[in-house]
Amino acid sequence: MLAKTTTPDKKQMKYNNPLSNSSIQKDGLITDLVNGCSEKKINKLRIGILGTRGIPNQYGGFEQFAEYLSVGLTLKGHEVHVYNSHDHSYQAKVWNNVHIIHCHDPSARMGTFSQFIYDLNCLKDSHKRDFDIILMLGYSSSSIWHAYFPGVPVIFNMDGLEWQRKKYKRPIQRFLKYAERLAIRHGDYFIADSPVIKNYLEKKYLIHCEPISYGAEILANENEDLLFEYNVAPYQYYLLIARMEPENNIDMILGAFHETDSTKKFIVIGSTDNHYGRSLVNKFRKDERIEFIGGIYDNPQKIHTLRKFCRLYFHGHSVGGTNPSLLEAMSSQALIASHDNSFNRAVLGENAYYFKTAADIRTIMQTRSKEREMKMIRENLVKIRNEFNWRTIIDRYDRFIKQCHLQAKTVK
Numbered sequence: 001m002l003a004k005t006t007t008p009d010k011k012q013m014k015y016n017n018p019l020s021n022s023s024i025q026k027d028g029l030i031t032d033l034v035n036g037c038s039e040k041k042i043n044k045l046r047i048g049i050l051g052t053r054g055i056p057n058q059y060g061g062f063e064q065f066a067e068y069l070s071v072g073l074t075l076k077g078h079e080v081h082v083y084n085s086h087d088h089s090y091q092a093k094v095w096n097n098v099h100i101i102h103c104h105d106p107s108a109r110m111g112t113f114s115q116f117i118y119d120l121n122c123l124k125d126s127h128k129r130d131f132d133i134i135l136m137l138g139y140s141s142s143s144i145w146h147a148y149f150p151g152v153p154v155i156f157n158m159d160g161l162e163w164q165r166k167k168y169k170r171p172i173q174r175f176l177k178y179a180e181r182l183a184i185r186h187g188d189y190f191i192a193d194s195p196v197i198k199n200y201l202e203k204k205y206l207i208h209c210e211p212i213s214y215g216a217e218i219l220a221n222e223n224e225d226l227l228f229e230y231n232v233a234p235y236q237y238y239l240l241i242a243r244m245e246p247e248n249n250i251d252m253i254l255g256a257f258h259e260t261d262s263t264k265k266f267i268v269i270g271s272t273d274n275h276y277g278r279s280l281v282n283k284f285r286k287d288e289r290i291e292f293i294g295g296i297y298d299n300p301q302k303i304h305t306l307r308k309f310c311r312l313y314f315h316g317h318s319v320g321g322t323n324p325s326l327l328e329a330m331s332s333q334a335l336i337a338s339h340d341n342s343f344n345r346a347v348l349g350e351n352a353y354y355f356k357t358a359a360d361i362r363t364i365m366q367t368r369s370k371e372r373e374m375k376m377i378r379e380n381l382v383k384i385r386n387e388f389n390w391r392t393i394i395d396r397y398d399r400f401i402k403q404c405h406l407q408a409k410t411v412k
Contacts, residue, residue: 043402046079048129050122051137051157053105054084055095058297060243061324062137062159065214070098072394073401081129083122101125115141123148133405138162139183140176146186153408155401156187158197158209161319181205189404194321196342210400215390216327218381222305230267230291230306237265238365239310239334241303241325242317244270244277249316249339251280256361258287264311269303271295307332312353312364315339322347327388330380335373337364347383351376 049066057063070080074097082098084090085105093100103121107114119142126134127150134152136142138159162168162176184190184201190209192198198209224234238257242248250268257266272281272292284290296303307313313334317323318341326347329336338344340354353364 043405044077044079045132045401045405046130047073047081047401048126048131048134049080049082049137050119050126050134051142052082052084054088054090054100054102055082055098056090056297058089058295061214064324066137068215068390069394069397071096072390073398074098076394076398078398078401081131083125085118101129116144120145120148123150126150133401133408135401136183136187139187140179143179143182143186146182149186153188153404154186155189155191155404156183157191157193158183158201159193159321161197161200188408189400191400192321194343195346197321212393212396212400213322213388214324214327215393216324216331216384216388217390218331218384219300219304221301222308222332223301224305224309226302226305227309230265230293232265232267234309235311237267237310238312238314239267239269239306240314240316241269241307241329242315244272244274244280246276247317247319249318251283252358253314253316253361254280254284254290256358257365258284258290259358260362260365262289262365264289266290267306267310268292269294269296269306304328304332307334310334312337314361315344315352317344319343322388327384330388331384333377333381335377336380337361348380351379351383 049070052063052066053059055063055067055070057067066082070082074080080098081101082095083101083103085107086102087105087108088102090100091102101122103118103125105114105118105121107118110117123142123145127148129150131150131152134150134154135157136154137157139156140159140162143156158180162180168176184205184207190201190207191212192201192209193211193213195211198211201207201209227233230237240250240253242250244250254266254268266289268280268290270277270292271294272278277292281292307329313329313336315323315326315329315336315338317326318339321343323343326336326338326344330348336348336352338348338352338354340356340360344352345354353367355361355364
């Protein structure tokens, strides 16, 4: 095992990382996990999960991950607490046996900076919760508050390389690199969801970073009738699901499609309630083939059906690690056209079409190779079954968290 070798200002909290090797459905989010996660409940821990806007998911990837992970760890016998924004639509104190803690989030008044205040409020609250361990999802708005860490082991899921995101100007990119260093210095254990991120962090900071990806659920409840709402037929439309952010290359993808004479529709799923989203809607408002339908957070069958029957699923994410929406497209047996970068190739290998330019996208739209495409779809589904299934992911988190806690007690 590789010891952490950072500045030793937290002498009693620098531990060796213990592991080097190591499906839910909504309210029925739980059923498929029960059989795999309900073994003898030992080493019950009180776990705090911070860094998301809350569950059930109404925002993005980390929130969806927190749903699955919190339920899975609860079924393992742990007492799991997830922090939610105070104005989250779900106001009950328990969700699927996961404890919910609402903390003040000034996002309505302060915009992006509110993330820092929200994370600070969550960390302050954590001091009175007597947690055994903290799992911090992301670091960009939390690591600067290291003085408020509650004195128990802190595991950072290091997310993507945040400072590479195009939406940030250089001063913010420099800050995010600084926040990354603070997380490494003041965190105790680290998880990377991508081998690319793991290799980067271990090489740069000489730490051990546990590789644990996200998971995806394999569904078989597609219903063609659900397509009627969008006036499309199977395999006669393109699909993109993403947050409206520049690094997701939505402008390039839609721009390439806009220049074609295709008779297919292009459905875009994701909230457009930000500046970039509104600018995209305005830019392509005259192209009746392009339809922005907003986010879909409460109907997994509908979103699975849209993935399953699209002609091509476009994944434009260029920054970050293993993206949950990409895994879900694989599990829905969508044919994928992906932005060509090391993160996406680490997941997809040769089982996707790749693009870097608008010209690449137009070429892909004109390509048809049925035998090759069926092979790509089939092999991606095998990857979900063997590598990216939720039962395996939750098992690995459970082992890693328990080993971190055990080692922390030993060091103390």
